[in-house]
Amino acid sequence: MGVTLDSLWLGFSVALQPAVLWYAFLGCLVGTLVGVLPGIGPLAGISILLPITFGLNATNAIVMLAGIYYGSQYGGSTTSILLRIPGEASSVMTCIDGNAMARKGRAGAALCIAAVGSWIAGTFGVIVLTLVAPPLATIALKFGPPEYTALLVLGLVFLAYMSTTSLSRTLLMAAFGLLLGTIGIDPLSGHFRYSFDIPELGDGIGIVPVAVGLFGLGEILATPSHQVTGEVIRPKLRELWPNRQEWRDSGWPIARGTVLGFLIGIIPGSAHIISSFLSYAVEKKISKHPEEFGQGAVAGVAGPESANNAASTGAFVPMLALGIPTGPVTAVLMAALMIHGVPPGPSLVNDHPEVFWGFVASMYVGNVMLLALNLPLVGIFVHLLRIPYAYLYPLIIMFCVIGVYEVAHSIVDVWIMLIMGVVGYALKKFSFDPAPLVLGLVIAPIFEMSLRQSLIMSDGNWLIFLQRPIAFVLMIVCAGLLAMSAFSAFMARRDWRAQMAEEVKE
Numbered sequence: 001m002g003v004t005l006d007s008l009w010l011g012f013s014v015a016l017q018p019a020v021l022w023y024a025f026l027g028c029l030v031g032t033l034v035g036v037l038p039g040i041g042p043l044a045g046i047s048i049l050l051p052i053t054f055g056l057n058a059t060n061a062i063v064m065l066a067g068i069y070y071g072s073q074y075g076g077s078t079t080s081i082l083l084r085i086p087g088e089a090s091s092v093m094t095c096i097d098g099n100a101m102a103r104k105g106r107a108g109a110a111l112c113i114a115a116v117g118s119w120i121a122g123t124f125g126v127i128v129l130t131l132v133a134p135p136l137a138t139i140a141l142k143f144g145p146p147e148y149t150a151l152l153v154l155g156l157v158f159l160a161y162m163s164t165t166s167l168s169r170t171l172l173m174a175a176f177g178l179l180l181g182t183i184g185i186d187p188l189s190g191h192f193r194y195s196f197d198i199p200e201l202g203d204g205i206g207i208v209p210v211a212v213g214l215f216g217l218g219e220i221l222a223t224p225s226h227q228v229t230g231e232v233i234r235p236k237l238r239e240l241w242p243n244r245q246e247w248r249d250s251g252w253p254i255a256r257g258t259v260l261g262f263l264i265g266i267i268p269g270s271a272h273i274i275s276s277f278l279s280y281a282v283e284k285k286i287s288k289h290p291e292e293f294g295q296g297a298v299a300g301v302a303g304p305e306s307a308n309n310a311a312s313t314g315a316f317v318p319m320l321a322l323g324i325p326t327g328p329v330t331a332v333l334m335a336a337l338m339i340h341g342v343p344p345g346p347s348l349v350n351d352h353p354e355v356f357w358g359f360v361a362s363m364y365v366g367n368v369m370l371l372a373l374n375l376p377l378v379g380i381f382v383h384l385l386r387i388p389y390a391y392l393y394p395l396i397i398m399f400c401v402i403g404v405y406e407v408a409h410s411i412v413d414v415w416i417m418l419i420m421g422v423v424g425y426a427l428k429k430f431s432f433d434p435a436p437l438v439l440g441l442v443i444a445p446i447f448e449m450s451l452r453q454s455l456i457m458s459d460g461n462w463l464i465f466l467q468r469p470i471a472f473v474l475m476i477v478c479a480g481l482l483a484m485s486a487f488s489a490f491m492a493r494r495d496w497r498a499q500m501a502e503e504v505k506e
Contacts (some may be wrong), residue, residue, distance in 0.1 A: 009488030031071020051403035097300030125313025150474035181444020217422020250302035257306030265314020279307035
């Protein structure tokens with residue numbers, strides 16, 4: 001415990017430097033705006049602004065980008081409550097009771113409870129991150145290439161299993177991402193692979209043009225061009241404070257949502273989205289008055305908002321301690337660290353303590369900043385909702401093109417971004433989730449290296465993954481998840497056939 005406190009003191013000495021404070025504030029502000037504006041999620045925001053961080057050091061870059069991630073979880077509640085439009089996918093559940101509270105004249109109370117719940121959940125998540133990540137990283141240092149390979153396979157399978165789309169579609173996207181990750185120079189032999197005699201592809205396809213294309217341009221192309229309009233409820237500053245009954249009704253939902261969200265956040269998948277849905281379901285299930293849900297129940301705002309913020313913090317545990325991204329956002333953050341020469345994973349705590357502990361300490365500061373930002377600035381955010389898409393989106397496209405070009409001053413990267421924008425649009429139209437593609441692209445180099453090292457260790461014997469206890473257990477879990485998914489698909493198909501047979505008889 002003493003070592004952790006000493007390390008955290010080092011972190012605060014980094015996080016409280018004026019430059020780091022400025023970038024933490026900038027990330028929180030941009031994240032809040034990203035959450036407020038409908039159609040622009042945290043992934044698009046981080047992807048678009050990733051090129052801007054190239055002139056910064058690793059600590060400032062990761063602090064700013066992470067601020068965008070957890071800041072967007074705060075901002076998403078504003079449009080959900082005031083407009084019934086979720087600014088971010090994880091705020092969908094907040095729309096139901098948050099907007100109903102606003103219709104009753106309690107918009108300010110709903111916003112305040114959402115902000116305070118988010119702050120409590122975010123702070124709790126950072127405290128657990130501080131305590132859990134270092135020992136987890138120490139354990140992970142004992143992993144060899146076979147264990148790392150099995151862990152990465154488990155991460156991909158778990159992501160596919162938890163995905164909202166079908167397992168086969170998610171795994172197909174992840175495989176496509178892994179395939180793109182093999183373009184460039186072979187790390188072991190030094191030969192060019194799949195580069196089509198384009199020298200710029202020697203280093204492989206960059207994560208920046210792919211992410212910006214899929215989630216920046218792709219989202220813009222897939223979003224209807226007309227402005228989403230609605231009645232904007234303007235809460236007065238004096239109405240922001242909830243009454244005693246509302247505080248009492250929100251206490252336990254905040255606590256339950258915080259713990260539930262953090263635990264779900266550690267698991268690969270769209271944790272912040274899953275956690276908010278699950279928290280809402282739990283609160284409605286255990287409520288003494290379930291009929292109030294949908295009519296303005298305070299617990300329907302407090303629980304989901306706390307859960308999605310705790311989940312976004314929990315997602316940093318496997319990313320920092322194991323080097324395993326739990327979703328596309330953490331995958332892009334991992335890429336940002338690697339671009340700045342700081343590989344995430346078990347060695348991060350020991351090799352770059354100022355980056356790790358500075359980042360953790362900045363999250364304590366960032367959560368206080370977000371609380372200060374979200375309550376007084378509600379009026380300004382309401383006005384931002386009136387910006388027509390016709391003005392907003394051309395500016396975003398311009399920043400996408402300039403940002404991607406500035407990374408390596410390569411027109412090839414701009415073309416990759418444009419192609420990926422069209423691919424992202426097509427994937428949206430055919431109901432494919434592009435997130436696993438980015439995840440596959442990010443982990444491809446790590447996965448390929450650990451897989452080939454494992455086969456070199458065993459002289460090409462694939463049984464090495466079953467001969468080592470940890471790798472064997474991880475592979476068994478993978479097989480179990482695939483079997484459960486196949487069984488669910490079989491049962492669903494059987495039920496569908498039975499239903500069709502009954503309809504034919506009628």
